[in-house]
Amino acid sequence: xxxxxxxxxxxxxxxxxxxxxxxxxxxxxxxxxxxxxxxxxxxxxxxxxxxxxxxxxxxxxxxxxxxxxxxxxxxxxxxxxxxxxxxxxxxxxxxxxxxxxxxxxxxxxxxxxxx
Amino acid sequence: xxxxxxxxxxxxxxxxxxxxxxxxxxxxxxxxxxxxxxxxxxxxxxxxxxxxxxxxxxxxxxxxxxxxxxxxxxxxxxxxxxxxxxxxxxxxxxxxxxxxxxxxxxxxxxxxxxxxxxx
Numbered sequence: 001x002x003x004x005x006x007x008x009x010x011x012x013x014x015x016x017x018x019x020x021x022x023x024x025x026x027x028x029x030x031x032x033x034x035x036x037x038x039x040x041x042x043x044x045x046x047x048x049x050x051x052x053x054x055x056x057x058x059x060x061x062x063x064x065x066x067x068x069x070x071x072x073x074x075x076x077x078x079x080x081x082x083x084x085x086x087x088x089x090x091x092x093x094x095x096x097x098x099x100x101x102x103x104x105x106x107x108x109x110x111x112x113x114x115x
Numbered sequence: 116x117x118x119x120x121x122x123x124x125x126x127x128x129x130x131x132x133x134x135x136x137x138x139x140x141x142x143x144x145x146x147x148x149x150x151x152x153x154x155x156x157x158x159x160x161x162x163x164x165x166x167x168x169x170x171x172x173x174x175x176x177x178x179x180x181x182x183x184x185x186x187x188x189x190x191x192x193x194x195x196x197x198x199x200x201x202x203x204x205x206x207x208x209x210x211x212x213x214x215x216x217x218x219x220x221x222x223x224x225x226x227x228x229x230x231x232x233x234x
Contacts, residue, residue, distance in 0.1 A: 003159075033221070043206065043224035056221045088158065101167075102148045102210045104222065106160040 004107035012113045018079040021110045025072050025093030032074040037088040086114045117142040119209050121225035128197045136192045136228045138207030146212035149190045154204040202232045
C-alpha cells in the first residue's frame with residue numbers, strides 16, 4: 001500500500017506570492033490533517049479535513065486555507081507569503097475505525113522557503 | 116488549552132544501552148491519548164507507541180515502553196537496547212478523546228527531543 005505522498009517536496013517562493021501544496025493520503029483514508037513544522041514553534045496543527053469537510057482548524061491566519069477532494073486528496077494554500085511561513089509542511093492521513101485511534105500516517109513533507 | 120512539554124532538547128545514548136525521554140503535559144480532561152512519534156532524518160514521522168489514559172497498564176512495543184503517571188501528568192518513553200536506527204527526533208503528543216465529528220488528526224505536539232546513538 002502506498003504511503004502518504006506530498007508534492008512538491010521542495011519549493012522556493014518570494015514574499016507576497018502564494019503557494020499550493022498537495023497531499024495524497026493512503027488509499028482508503030478519508031481524514032487528512034496538515035501541520036506546520038518550524039525550529040522555533042515545533043509542530044503546529046493547521047487543519048483537518050474529513051470527507052471533504054473541514055473538521056478542525058488550528059490557530060493560523062486566514063491566509064492559510066485548505067480543501068479536500070472527493071478522492072480524499074487534499075491541498076493547502078498559503079496566500080501573501082511572509083518570511084515566517086518558511087517551514088516544513090506535513091500532511092498526515094488516517095481513517096476512523098481503522099488501526100489505532102489517533103495514529104496518523106505522515107508524508108515526508110513539503111519544504112517551503114520564502115525569500 | 117492542553118500543552119505538551121519535552122524538557123530535554125537533546126539526549127545521547129550508547130548503542131545497546133537504555134535511555135528515557137521525558138514528557139509532561141497539562142490538561143483538564145480525564146480521557147485522552149498520548150503518543151510518541153519518531154521523526155528520522157528522512158523526516159517521515161512514524162508512531163512509536165500509544166497510551167490510552169483510561170488504561171493503567173503502561174504500553175509496550177518491543178524495545179519501547181512508557182511510564183505513564185496520570186496524576187503527575189507524566190509520560191516518559193524508555194528505549195531499551197538502543198540501536199543506531201533509533202537516532203531521530205522524538206515527539207510526545209496529546210490528543211483529546213473527544214472527537215469532533217470524527218476528527219482524528221488534531222494532535223498537540225511537544226517541541227521534541229533529538230536522540231543520538233553512539234556506536
